[in-house]
Amino acid sequence: MIKRSGFTKLKIQQFEEWITSIKIERKVLIIQQHHTQSPNYAHFDGNNHFELQERMKSFHILRNGWRDIGQHFTTFPDGIILTGGSLGRSPACIRRKNANAICIEHLGNFDTGRDEMTDEHRETIIRLTAMLCSRFELPVNTESIVYHHWFDPDTGQRNNGSENHKSCPGTNFFGGNKVHDCIDNFLPLVSARLHEHPV
Numbered sequence: 358m359i360k361r362s363g364f365t366k367l368k369i370q371q372f373e374e375w376i377t378s379i380k381i382e383r384k385v386l387i388i389q390q391h392h393t394q395s396p397n398y399a400h401f402d403g404n405n406h407f408e409l410q411e412r413m414k415s416f417h418i419l420r421n422g423w424r425d426i427g428q429h430f431t432t433f434p435d436g437i438i439l440t441g442g443s444l445g446r447s448p449a450c451i452r453r454k455n456a457n458a459i460c461i462e463h464l465g466n467f468d469t470g471r472d473e474m475t476d477e478h479r480e481t482i483i484r485l486t487a488m489l490c491s492r493f494e495l496p497v498n499t500e501s502i503v504y505h506h507w508f509d510p511d512t513g514q515r516n517n518g519s520e521n522h523k524s525c526p527g528t529n530f531f532g533g534n535k536v537h538d539c540i541d542n543f544l545p546l547v548s549a550r551l552h553e554h555p556v
């Protein structure tokens with residue numbers, strides 16, 4: 358576990374202990390899934406986790422005018438996780454849908470034809486989501502695990518991607534960004550992880 362610039366770098370194996378060791382005075386009901394789009398795999402050199410995270414933080418503060426980096430966690434192509442903003446505060450990730458949420462940004466562009474998710478990254482995304490469900494006692498369904506795509510980026514209204522939307526976390530994120538893709542492809546992996554390794 359390495360700390361720098363207020364961020365903690367964790368392997369997925371370390372995350373479990375870390376998340377159970379910290380106190381969080383906030384009700385968590387939703388886990389948001391995002392991709393960063395840019396920076397993406399082309400910007401990752403295997404060693405620049407902190408630099409990329411610091412750059413995202415600067416962008417969020419200087420360009421967007423936010424008080425901190427938007428997300429709580431960033432996952433990387435090698436399966437590493439970096440913490441971001443305080444879990445005690447709401448993230449800045451889906452307009453008007455940040456209360457009671459944890460925001461995870463997966464470094465990459467997972468639209469069809471762009472970055473091919475590595476096995477390590479895939480494993481971390483599944484396990485991280487499973488551990489958060491366990492820690493906050495959330496059911497594995499599409500109410501507690503949500504994709505940015507399902508919300509109107511301007512109003513925060515949930516439309517499941519039928520109208521105004523972003524592609525985030527990518528049109529090829531675990532086979533697609535629709536609600537049925539999540540139910541068919543992503544949630545079973547999270548559930549299986551929880552059953553195999555109850556935490």
Ligand SMILES: [Zn+2]
Pocket residue numbers: 390391392450505523525526
């Ligand atoms: Zn997003």
